[in-house]
Amino acid sequence: MRDPYTRYRELRARGPLVRTRAGLLVATTYELCSALLRDPRFGHGTVQPEGEDEAAHSFLVLDPPDHTRLRGLVSRAFTPRMVERLRPRVEAIAAGLIADLPDETDLLDRFAYPLPVMVITEMLGVPVEDHERFRTWSGDLAGGLDPVLTQARAARAERARAELGAYVRGLVAVRRERPGDDLLSALTRVEELTEAELVATCVLLLVAGHETTVNLIANGVLNLAGRGLLRHAAERPRQVVEEVLRYDPPVQLTSRTALTDADLGGTPVPAGTPVLGLIGAANRDPAVFDEPDRFDVGREPGRHLAFGLGVHFCLGATLARMEGEIALAALAATAPKLELAEAEPPYRGNIVLRGLARLPVRLGRRRPGTPPALDGGTSVA
Secondary structure, eight states: OOOOHHHHHHHHOSSSEEEEEOOOOOEEEEHHHHHHHHHHTTOOOOOOOOOOOOOGGGGGGGOOHHHHHHHHHHHHGSHHHHTTTTHHHHHHHHHHHHOOOOEEEEHHIIIIIIHHHHHHHHTTTOOGGGGHHHHHHHHHHHHHTSSSHHHHHHHHHHHHHHHHHHHHHHHHHHHHHHHHHHHHHHHHTTTTTHHHHHHHHHHHHHTTHHHHHHHHHHHHHHHHHHTTTTTTHHHOHHHHHHHHHSSSSSBBBBEEEEEEEEEEEEEEEEEOOOOEEEEHHHHHHHTTTSSSSEETTTTTTOOOOOTOOOGOOOOOOOHHHHHHHHHHHHHHHHHTEESSSSSSSOOOSSOOOOOOOOOEEOOOOOTOOOOOOOOOSSEEE
């Protein structure tokens, strides 16, 4: 969990498409991962059911045309123009959270987690006081995305899915009776959405709307503060966030299934064959990125795959980028000398949505009126 990238290099050295001992086909290069994500012959292999199983109605696991229809109904809320309207509120949330931080704190618990949760819950019109319940549910659901699951982990994911679904159905009923100026209320008025589709979409937005952004913010602090580079997040926030996404992406891998007999990089892939795309490996591919194992905040933003490609490109990418830029820039401006209180903080046990379990730091806040230091480099291996 601490360093999957060494293993990725070993796999890539075996070839662009590797069959593991478990029988899985794994794409290890940027070229094959991007081809896997773009090729319409590869998808999730699911068909929208007629019943009311919300999990099966999530556009995250559907292929076109069902995916296209459902995604189109909610995508207008995540356009760059709509997201930019949220900037003042996100900045205010970040500033408020930082103001309440003690000098020694778990930054994951007190900042990286609550910021995106507060943003997405406000967007949807969900009571923010319920965020601790979301934390348990989303954590269990995130663990359930891994390609190999223990029976206990699968059971936790299924229980979380059922409980969160029931919670959202209750919110939907309330919004139907008392609509507000929020995304959930707007979705209840979309006649094309069935009840199961509505609940599935809201569950997806709640979980995906914060789970990966938590990891983006925490990974950013870990890689910047651990190298004495945090100040650059205030100077060049876009470059910094793009390098964090490339170097240490919150989503490490994704899967697709051959919908018909296909090929990948010249290798035949029979219909029904699952293929894993190693996003973390693609983002460190030396054929695409110079010195890919060097964390360089001066690197010009490139073609990383942190948000995927093709029809399943992350719907919330613009929002996640903005939240990451605001969060890291606010920390850099307020506490440029922030230090890790634990050199190697532990990771959760998730393979797909890889993220820290905690992030103890010492803020070392700058006194009001003191200019930031200007020494230090931008590139550290």
